[in-house]
Amino acid sequence: CTLLIAIMFLRRRRTQDHQDDDMHRGAKHEIAHEGETGKVSRADFHDRLERPVLIMRPGMQNTTVGEDNIRHLVYLIENAILNLPEGQEQMSWLIDFTGWTVSTNVSIKTSREVVYILQNHYPERLALAFLYNPPRIFEAFWKVRIPQFAPVVKYFLDPKTLEKVKFVYPKNKACVELMSSYFDVENLPSEFGGKATLKYDHKEFSRMMLQDEVKTASYWGFDYKPCHLNNGYSGPENVPEPIPLAPPAS
Template sequence: MSIFRRRGTSQKQQEQEPPELKSESKVNELKAALGPLTGRNSLYCTDACLRRYLEARNWNVDKAKKMLEETLAWRSTYKPEEIRWHEVAVEGETGKLFRANFRDRVGRTVLVLKPGLQNTKSMDNQIKHLVYLMENAMLNLPEGQEEMAWLIDFTGWSFSTNVPVRTARDTINILQDHYPQRLAVAFLYAPPRIFEAFWKIVKYFMDPKTFQKVKFVYPKNQESVELMRSFFDVDNLPTEFGGKATMKYDHEDFSRLMAQDDVKAAKFWGFDEKTAPAASVCAAPAAVAPEPTKPIGQTNECAVVS
């Protein structure tokens, strides 16, 4: 009986272990399970990265290991860190997806999506463009931040500009499986009624954690508007999303900034800056230049972080 009591006491002590100690213990356990890592994998698999995979799998080491190994296999073939801006720049010409020059209230990087401005037909390139911007957004996360926010403007959206369900599913799978715990919140601003039919299908591809981070905002619904404003300063928030700032996307300015970021990413991964492909950061957030005190041209004109 005393043996069973000691085991029970030990289990209870583990359950009462402080979260930070439990986290460190699980990270070390996952490290041991993965074994020695080399090259880009060793850069990718920082403690912060391992922690995200553990969180995504409810701290189950075996499941987190499987998920992470699948990501490493995907990255070895898809090579997101080797995507250069010039390869996807055509996708960004209309400003359908870009990194904003403002952050949310806690300093997270913001991606702005405008699906109504779809300008290409290649679904593979569209996904590649999104992956590039995800990696770029992570490169520009301030120290101590692991997640980003999405703002989705449905102006001009229709079924003719919508992505096929299969592409939506593939995109969701990439984001969930290979970028866990990177999304803090996604605001879908004023989606039209016809979007609801599409949403009913694609939401089944989302895991519960991702689904809970998606928020619908309707301008006439004060509760949803207030929720959004709890995440963003109304003075920084563009008018398209119910704020007071003017936002104008300038493709040439954005392209110059992406070229600069390609150099930063290449430096992180140890590539030759002159010949190396653009790169990504899953590891600890890289240092970034401070936000501009004056937006280029006019308030939020360039809509990018300098």
Template sequence: MLHHYYRIRSARMTNMWRRWRGQDQHESEPLDHEKMIKDLRTAIGPLSGHTLKFCTDACLMRYLEARSWNLEKAKKMLEETIEWRSNYKPEEIRWHEVANEGETGKVSRANFVDRYGRPVLIMRPGKQNTKTGDGNVRHLVYLIENAILNLPEGQEQMSWLIDFSGYSMNASNIQLKTTRDILNVLQNHYPERLAIVVLYNPPKIFQAFYKVVSYFIDPKTHLKIKFVYPNDKASAEIMKSYFDTENLPSEFGGNTGFSLKYDHEEFSKLMAEDDIKNAKFWDSEIKPVAVNDTNGHYVEP
């Protein structure tokens, strides 16, 4: 009889734990994803304008996945993003507003994709050129939005490759607060957008910094971060599983005839074209700008 009591009590405790984690369904019962998406759409209420366009079924699914299919937590997360987007207006940022941050190519969209056709953002913290935290975040947000704009049909994620060549804590000028702000934006407002983050050949000084930063990294994001080193067999397998090494720059252990070369003027022209595409997607007006051929900056025509 006592054994029966403890068995029932244990089952109740397990159910309480599952409810607390948003897992109150029996494991044998698959979640009805379509119904949960409809429930989330109903929960957030009527939408209009850019918010309506943002909240696609795929978008709602990402927020549900990010919160382990807990409706209330997903609703809270999505509502916070809607408010952030309403104030920050990431879809309205134009390249000429952030072009100065990108002069050295510290962050850019690669001219190749990963093995699954997903856009790749290249980051080179050793080429950090500004000390403005807000400017760094805004520049990255622009490029995240740009990568999303260029996602192939059926893909929801992008890959990040971080090259630590020339990196030093003094040269990076990136403060802990800026790193936390970037993580906050990425994890809370772009859930399930990252496929993988490759930290390529990070020096020991960065590893110490990462230990501090890791406290602010969501467990799901943490699993996507890979430390990769040259001449390491396990690292080579990671790269091969995500990238075609023939199309990968030599800086990431790829094709020796292909190296990272950033041309700010050419990249600016590409971003100007994407700004027009972005404005059409969001049905926004875009103020005409021109590129100064001398230095690649945008100037009023």
């Protein structure tokens, strides 16, 4: 259910009839392979304000199809919204750049599409994004220390979103204090300077996603019959036209 909401959400953004038909035919497109390496997943811990956390590891990029990358991310954003505690409307992102190279980078077109979706369809859902151990040039771009690149940064992000991005570097005292102010270091994975061990089991994570899909369908009164779980996120056999899971954050 959540998966199809994500896919149908993207379909509604298309304006040309033939594109719309193509997306409709692909509504049951399998995206389980996108999560095999754990490049994006929902953490089993929250930040200090009880916000759900999405963990992203660009260095584990395993596919090149931009559309599938976007569907996978939207799927997990919707799942994080589903798991928001009462009174909380936002989530935090932890982005680990360890192992990142130009060859594992997503295209500029896909990056721009992700930013568009976040800013226009999930306004104020992102509380903070922590970029851990990124290439130093990233921060130079972000803070516009290189004037000629200022239009590039503004092209991607609005000023409000820019303020939510935090650059974090290992063994930097100020960065260590920043992370401990937002996260309990006992729960925070060592990849982000904490003491916990980050373990990603794709099969187990898929089962957790399936349980959430069943929960979502039950909430909306859908007759949800999950397909056989085959080491990945399952899709329903019969799904009505989807309804947004949650209203935009205020």
